[in-house]
Amino acid sequence: MTITAEPAVQVQGDRVSLLRVLGPAHVWALGVGIVLVGEFTGWNFAADKGGALAALIVCWIVGLLYTSVAMIDSEVTSTVAAAGGQYAQAKHIVGPLMAFNVALFLVFAYTMLEVSDAILLGDTIVAKAGVEGLNHNSFIAATIVVLAWLNYRGVLMTLNVNFVITAIAYVSIVILFFSVSPWTQGAVLKLNELVTPGNALPYGWIGVIAAFQFGIWYYLGIEGTTQAAEEVRSPARSLPYGTMAGMITLLIAAAMTWYVCASLMPWEYLGITYYPLWDAGKLTGSALLENLLFIATLLAALASANGCINDAARAWFSLGRDRYLPTWFSAVHPKYRTPYRSILFLLPIALAFAFIADLNQAITFSILSGVLQYTFMSINIIMFRKKWPLGSIRRGYTHPFHPLPAIVLFCLCVVTFFAIFLGFGSQLIAMVAFYFLISLWFHFYRYKFVRRGAQFTMPWPKPQGY
Amino acid sequence: MARYTPPEQSKAGQVFDIAVVVVAIFVALWLPLKLGLAGAAKSIDALDAKTWEALGQNPTMASIWEKLGYTPETAHDIIQNRFHYIIDWPTLIIMAAVLIGYFIFLFRASDREYRDVINEKFGDK
Numbered sequence: 035m036t037i038t039a040e041p042a043v044q045v046q047g048d049r050v051s052l053l054r055v056l057g058p059a060h061v062w063a064l065g066v067g068i069v070l071v072g073e074f075t076g077w078n079f080a081a082d083k084g085g086a087l088a089a090l091i092v093c094w095i096v097g098l099l100y101t102s103v104a105m106i107d108s109e110v111t112s113t114v115a116a117a118g119g120q121y122a123q124a125k126h127i128v129g130p131l132m133a134f135n136v137a138l139f140l141v142f143a144y145t146m147l148e149v150s151d152a153i154l155l156g157d158t159i160v161a162k163a164g165v166e167g168l169n170h171n172s173f174i175a176a177t178i179v180v181l182a183w184l185n186y187r188g189v190l191m192t193l194n195v196n197f198v199i200t201a202i203a204y205v206s207i208v209i210l211f212f213s214v215s216p217w218t219q220g221a222v223l224k225l226n227e228l229v230t231p232g233n234a235l236p237y238g239w240i241g242v243i244a245a246f247q248f249g250i251w252y253y254l255g256i257e258g259t260t261q262a263a264e265e266v267r268s269p270a271r272s273l274p275y276g277t278m279a280g281m282i283t284l285l286i287a288a289a290m291t292w293y294v295c296a297s298l299m300p301w302e303y304l305g306i307t308y309y310p311l312w313d314a315g316k317l318t319g320s321a322l323l324e325n326l327l328f329i330a331t332l333l334a335a336l337a338s339a340n341g342c343i344n345d346a347a348r349a350w351f352s353l354g355r356d357r358y359l360p361t362w363f364s365a366v367h368p369k370y371r372t373p374y375r376s377i378l379f380l381l382p383i384a385l386a387f388a389f390i391a392d393l394n395q396a397i398t399f400s401i402l403s404g405v406l407q408y409t410f411m412s413i414n415i416i417m418f419r420k421k422w423p424l425g426s427i428r429r430g431y432t433h434p435f436h437p438l439p440a441i442v443l444f445c446l447c448v449v450t451f452f453a454i455f456l457g458f459g460s461q462l463i464a465m466v467a468f469y470f471l472i473s474l475w476f477h478f479y480r481y482k483f484v485r486r487g488a489q490f491t492m493p494w495p496k497p498q499g500y
Numbered sequence: 501m502a503r504y505t506p507p508e509q510s511k512a513g514q515v516f517d518i519a520v521v522v523v524a525i526f527v528a529l530w531l532p533l534k535l536g537l538a539g540a541a542k543s544i545d546a547l548d549a550k551t552w553e554a555l556g557q558n559p560t561m562a563s564i565w566e567k568l569g570y571t572p573e574t575a576h577d578i579i580q581n582r583f584h585y586i587i588d589w590p591t592l593i594i595m596a597a598v599l600i601g602y603f604i605f606l607f608r609a610s611d612r613e614y615r616d617v618i619n620e621k622f623g624d625k
Contacts, residue, residue, distance in 0.1 A: 470605070482507065490621040
C-alpha cells in the first residue's frame with residue numbers, strides 16, 4: 035500500500051512508500067523483542083504490590099488478557115492491514131477522534147517503554163561498573179540516540195538487529211532455567227523456603243488485584259506486531275502467525291522467569307530490584323551465568339527500545355499522514371524510506387522523561403496507555419462484528435468464541451485500572467487528564483484539517499447502521 | 501453529500517500545533533513527575549528491633565540478603581516499605597467517573613465524526 039498523496043512525501047513525481055520487506059520472523063522479533071525486556075525488569079514490581087505468589091497468579095491471568103488481545107487483534111489486523119495497526123482499525127471502525135487517541139496510546143505506551151528500557155540499560159551498566167559517582171544519564175542518552183539513528187537508517191536493518199539480540203536474550207533465560215536444576219529443590223532453588231504460606235500473599239487478595247498493574251508488563255507491547263502491517267510481505271498470514279507465536283514464546287519465558295527468580299530471592303527484594311534475572315544469575319554463584327544474564331539484560335533492553343522507536347514513530351507518522359497532526363510529520367526519508375521526522379520528534383521527548391522518571395513511573399505511564407488501548411480493543415471488536423458481520427467482508431482470520439474474548443478483555447482492563455488506582459492513582463489521573471484535554475483540542479479544533487472521506491480506505495461495503 | 505475541503509494549514513500554524521502537543525505532553529505527564537506527584541504510594545513501617553527475625557526473614561532469606569550485600573539495618577527500609585491498601589471511595593468514584601466520562605466522550609464524538617466520513621465516502625449508496 036502506498037501512502038496517500040501528500041506533497042511532503044513525494045520524490046521526483048513518484049510517491050514514496052514504506053518498503054514491504056518483512057517476513058514472519060521479523061514480525062515475531064518485533065513483538066517479542068519489544069516485550070521480552072518485561073522478563074528482565076518490571077514484572078517483578080508485581081511482587082512488590084502483592085507478593086511472589088501474586089506475581090505468578092497475575093502472570094497467568096494477564097496471559098489470558100493478552101491471549102484475548104492477540105485473538106482480537108489477529109482478526110482485525112488481518113482485515114485492516116495498514117501502517118499504524120490499531121490506529122488504522124479505529125479509523126475504519128470507530129471514527130477519527132478514537133483513532134487519534136489510539137495513536138497517542140500507542141505512541142506513549144511505546145515511548146515510555148523505550149524510556150524504561152533506557153533507564154534499565156543505564157542502571158545495569160552503572161551497577162556492573164560499581165564506580166562511585168558514575169551517573170546513568172550518559173548511557174541513557176547514548177542508547178536513545180543510537181537506536182533512533184538505527185531506525186532513521188532503515189526498518190530492515192533495525193529488525194534484523196532485533197531478531198538476533200532478541201533470540202540471544204531469550205536463549206539466556208532458557209539456559210538459566212536449565213542450569214539451576216529446576217526439577218529439584220534445595221540445591222540451588224529454594225522456593226519452599228522463600229515463598230511460604232506466611233508470605234506468599236502478604237497483602238491478601240487485594241494485593242493480587244493490585245499486582246495486575248505490573249502483571250501487564252510480562253506481555254505489554256506484543257500487539258506492536260501490527261505496526262509493521264504496511265511493511266510485511268503477506269500481512270494476512272504473517273501478522274496472526276507472528277503474534278500468536280510471540281504470545282506462546284512469552285508465556286513460556288514468563289513462567290520460567292517467575293519460577294527461577296521466586297526460588298532465588300525473598301519477595302521483598304524481588305519486588306524492588308531493577309534487574310531480577312541478572313540478580314538470579316548472581317545468586318546461582320556462577321560467574322558465567324551472572325555475565326550471561328548481565329549481557330542478556332542489556333540486549334533485551336536494546337531490542338525493546340529499538341522496536342519501540344520503530345512502532346511509536348510509525349503511529350506518529352500515520353497521524354501526520356492523515357492530517358490529525360501537522361503534515362510535516364508524514365514525510366518519508368527519500369533515501370532510507372523511513373518516517374524520519376517522526377523518529378526525530380519523539381527523540382527529545384524520550385530523553386526528557388528518561389532523565390526525570392524512575393523506572394516504575396515510566397513503566398506505569400506505559401502500562402496506563404496500554405490498558406486504555408486494550409479497553410478500546412474490547413469495544414472495537416464488538417463494533418467491527420456489528421458493522422460488518424461475518425461473511426460481509428473478507429477476513430484474513432476469524433477469532434473463535436466471540437464475544438467471550440472481548441468480554442474477558444474488558445473485565446480484566448477494569449480490574450487493571452483499579453490495580454493502578456491502588457498505589458499509583460495520581461499518575462492515572464494525570465494520564466487520563468492529558469488524553470481528555472488533547473481529545474477536546476482535536477475534536478473542537480484540529481479535526482477541521484482532516485479530509486473526511488479519505489479516512490476510509492478499505493474496499494468494504496457501507497457499515498451496517500449508517 | 502458535498503465533499504468537504506479542509507483548509508490548508510500554514511507553516512506557522514503547523515509549528516503552533518506542534519507546540520500545543522508538546523506543551524500538553526509536558527504539562528500533563530512531565531510536570532507531575534517533576535513535582536513528585538507520581539509514583540508508588542508507599543511508606544515505611546519502622547521497627548525498633550532490626551534483626552532478621554524481627555523483619556520476618558528465615559535463615560534462608562537472611563543468607564540471601566547477606567549474599568546480596570545487605571545487613572538487617574540496610575534491609576530494614578526495603579522490607580518495611582509497604583503499600584497500605586485503603587480504598588478511598590470518594591476518590592475512586594471520581595476516578596471511575598472521569599474514566600467513564602472520557603470513554604463516553606470519545607465514542608460519542610468519534611461517532612459524529614465517523615458519520616461525516618461514511619456520508620462522504622459512500623454518499624447515498
